Amino acid sequence: MSKLGSLGARLHRGEVGYDFVGNRKIWYGVSILITITAILGLTVRGLNMGIEFQGGAVFTTPKNTNVSVTQAETYAQDASGHPAVVQKLGDGTLRIQIAGIDTNKSDQIKDALAKDLNVGTEKIAADLVGPSWGQQIADKAWQGLAIFMVLVVIYLAIAFEWRMALAALVALIHDITITTGIYALVGFEVTPGTVIGLLTILGYSLYDTVVVFDSLKEQTKDITKQTRWTYSDVANRSINGTLMRSINTTAVALLPVAALLFIGGGFLGAGTLNDISLSLFVGLAAGAYSSIFIATPLVADLKEREPQMKALRKRVLAKRAQAAAEGPQARPETADTYGDEPEDAAPAVVGPRNQPASRNRGRGRPSGKRR
Incomplete structure (x- = not known):
């Protein structure tokens, strides 16, 4: 546990990290494959609608x-x-x-x-x-889901920007499709409890996504004033900085839901628990996945298309090429900063960061302590 906590702290500080954004095509491919499988399940088998929806x-x-x-x-x-x-x-x-x-x-x-x-x-x-009452319940469920989506997009567009709102919407549709596809493939009955579970996991998925977006928004305020990191680099740092938090909260949330699904619904035979527990279990896992592997990389893709971000990327790559050509000896001040870069530039994304010691610290004093 101590090693896990140490890893989380190092991820947050940017000392280590994984290139989620750089490998986004892999995650997009995996998500497309899973989504196609879910759609095929919905098309071929369909949903086993409960009595509340069809009478x-x-x-x-x-x-x-x-x-x-x-x-x-x-x-x-x-x-x-x-x-x-x-x-x-x-x-x-x-x-x-x-x-x-x-x-x-x-x-x-x-x-x-x-x-x-x-x-x-x-x-x-x-x-x-009656069938008319069941149809009314189904219509209300779809209307509630549509209203939820619209409100989410409006809020995220106001709080962040439209690109983040679009990415969050794509992640939500991804989570809903996978969850409903699993229901079709497994054959579990769809009840009002299933709808409640869907709305619950959508809120949870948004929570993880908003945490990453908030970190990304904070770190990219003055990103065009430096020549060290591209938008994708900072997006990657945001994911790594909140990675352990997402893993911990997802694991803690999945444990009781797994108990309901596998022990209560499976081992003890309480079938009524399956309606809500399956949607929660699949949705929580899909929501955590989409927040890390879909939403933020998609925002980076959209932002990198902006002229300012394209120009920034060219400057960053040119600066890195120049630094590589000059070698480490050409930058005697530090191995980690650029002389023309502001002190509050965006933090590192992946790899270790060696913090240079102050040149004047302890000068003229044996103990190095201030008096």
Whole structure:
């Protein structure tokens, strides 16, 4: 743990680092591949929409019904002609959910279930959800998501700039596509809990992205007044400076969500937890990935197209070429600064930074202490 903390401090100071922006084409390729897979899953398999979105009926059996979940699924499918989702609740009752059926046939299905389960018809409770109400819920969910996106873009454009707003929007669409694609491939049911999970992870993804953008905005205030670092260099430093923070917060957030998904939903069989826990788990991981590998490199790509940044890049590369040609002996003052560069120039991006000692420190005093 101490080594990890030391690594985080060195990343923040710029003593070490990884060239995320320089390798952005690799990350773009990986993201495109994952996104295509998610879109194929959505196209081929589609989403398993819950009863709240397409209407149907929910039947609840009496306690301690001597029927297994698999048998109940078979009975429900034979009675309705539609796939059924059966969950065994903590008190021993069975919750039989059948989506997409005509609610007028609910009494007929209820009678058939009562006969198969060998219980009285009056002991089975039925809750009906009309298709129009389910469609209304679906429309409201999409409207809420669209409003969220618009507000996010407006806020980021005001707080930062339109390029950062565009990059954040691309990262959000990336996260939503991957999460919904995983739902299609896995076949988990999409419920209002899934929508809540999606909105939650979008906010979390934005949190990571805004942290990096804030650092980037601060470090690029006077970037054109120096000839040491390009915009991409400073963007890379911003990612490295906040990298350990992103990793730590993501790991801490994923632990309880993983417990809900794998232990609660998988091992203990609490299927109702899967609706929200899968969207949270996939979305948190995708959000942390997109903040580091998609949003900030995309901002650097957009900024480098500006005339000022193009001119800066030419000056920086020319300065580096000149320094390489002259060799280290041509710069006796330090190995890390340029004589014509302001003291508050943008900090280093990758590689070690040797801080030169003051030439007058301790001169004429044996101890070097001020009096």
